[in-house]
Amino acid sequence: MITDKNIEDFQRDGAVVIRGALMDWVDTMRAGxxxxxxxxxxxxxxxxxxxxxxxxxxxNWTRIPEFERIVRESPVAKLAAQAMxxxxxxxxxxxxxxxxxxxxxxxPWHQDGPYYFVEGEQTASFWIPLDPVRxxxxxxxxxxxxxxxxxxxxxxxxxxxxxxxxRDWLPVPDxxxxxxxxxxxxxxxEPGDAVIFDFRTAxxxxxxxxxxxxxxxxxxxIGDDARYVERPGRTSPPFPGHEMKAxxxxxxxxxxxxxxxx
Numbered sequence: 382m383i384t385d386k387n388i389e390d391f392q393r394d395g396a397v398v399i400r401g402a403l404m405d406w407v408d409t410m411r412a413g414x415x416x417x418x419x420x421x422x423x424x425x426x427x428x429x430x431x432x433x434x435x436x437x438x439x440x441n442w443t444r445i446p447e448f449e450r451i452v453r454e455s456p457v458a459k460l461a462a463q464a465m466x467x468x469x470x471x472x473x474x475x476x477x478x479x480x481x482x483x484x485x486x487x488x489p490w491h492q493d494g495p496y497y498f499v500e501g502e503q504t505a506s507f508w509i510p511l512d513p514v515r516x517x518x519x520x521x522x523x524x525x526x527x528x529x530x531x532x533x534x535x536x537x538x539x540x541x542x543x544x545x546x547x548r549d550w551l552p553v554p555d556x557x558x559x560x561x562x563x564x565x566x567x568x569x570x571e572p573g574d575a576v577i578f579d580f581r582t583a584x585x586x587x588x589x590x591x592x593x594x595x596x597x598x599x600x601x602x603i604g605d606d607a608r609y610v611e612r613p614g615r616t617s618p619p620f621p622g623h624e625m626k627a628x629x630x631x632x633x634x635x636x637x638x639x640x641x642x643x
Contacts, residue, residue, distance in 0.1 A: 382456060388464055391577055392466070394524060395578055395579040396576060397576070398568045398576050399460065401571075402574065402575040403573045406451055406455050407573045410451060412447045414477050417448075422440065428538060432483060433481045433484025433588075434479070434481040434484060435486050437477060437478045438476075438477050439475060440475065441475055445475075452472055457507055458639035460507075461600075461602035462602075462641075464505050465504065465505050469641045470505075470602050470603075470639055470640040470641075471604070471631060471633070471636050471638045473603050473636060474618055475599065476598070476601065478596075478599065480589035485590065490553055490555065490556075491535070491583065491585065492580070495532065497616060499603055502606055503603065503606045504602070504603050505579065506580060506600070507575050507599060508578070508597055510596070510597050511572050511597060511598065517587055517591060517595050519578075519584055519597075520565050520584060520587075521565065521583065522563050522566075523563075524564070526579040526582045528551065531550060545613065546614075580601070608629065609630070609631060610627055620635070
């Protein structure tokens with residue numbers, strides 16, 4: 382299901398689309414999203430939209446049985462390991478994102494890495510649409526996972542700094558207004574297609590101006606070299622009480638290794 386060229390593209394660009402990767406699991410994912418939206422967690426957010434609805438929620442896989450089935454039984458863990466060129470695929474967390482019709486709020490350009498308490502060159506996030514996507518697909522800046530600095534993390538609600546520290550972040554990019562030499566990747570997608578991208582790859586999405594909702598499930602994975610890092614504030618997700626120290630591999634009772642070559 383994943384070719385050598387797919388893996389090379391992922392390693393070079395930081396993002397690649399795999400057609401039909403989870404086609405057989407679409408109904409299961411849709412059922413899980415419906416269950417999640419009807420019973421949101423403490424982390425659920427409506428993202429401060431004035432029109433439409435932009436719902437997201439995460440870290441629900443241990444209480445949403447459909448998500449646990451996807452994590453443990455679908456091909457996604459093996460695909461993640463292959464894309465990362467890792468001997469293992471360790472599950473980090475799930476993330477549901479739903480933009481209802483007529484929701485103009487875009488998803489800001491950002492990298493996921495600065496929001497997380499894990500770093501490494503072997504990371505893989507799956508973005509799997511559960512509805513056809515055209516102009517409201519996820520967009521990526523090719524090669525941004527190799528930038529020497531990370532993009533300033535901001536609150537999606539008001540564009541304020543996510544952390545209080547004033548480290549030397551890159552300004553949030555704007556490849557539409559100031560493209561420079563930035564190359565934007567985006568794909569029209571069908572339910573069950575999957576984009577795999579590195580935690581460090583800058584990405585965003587336009588608002589949903591279509592007459593159809595845009596449901597997506599993201600599944601985040603880490604590989605052999607990923608390690609816990611300290612951040613200057615509450616991370617997203619926060620995972621309170623984990624008791625890990627800088628340089629540790631993530632604890633496997635919370636973040637299980639789902640696939641391994643051994």
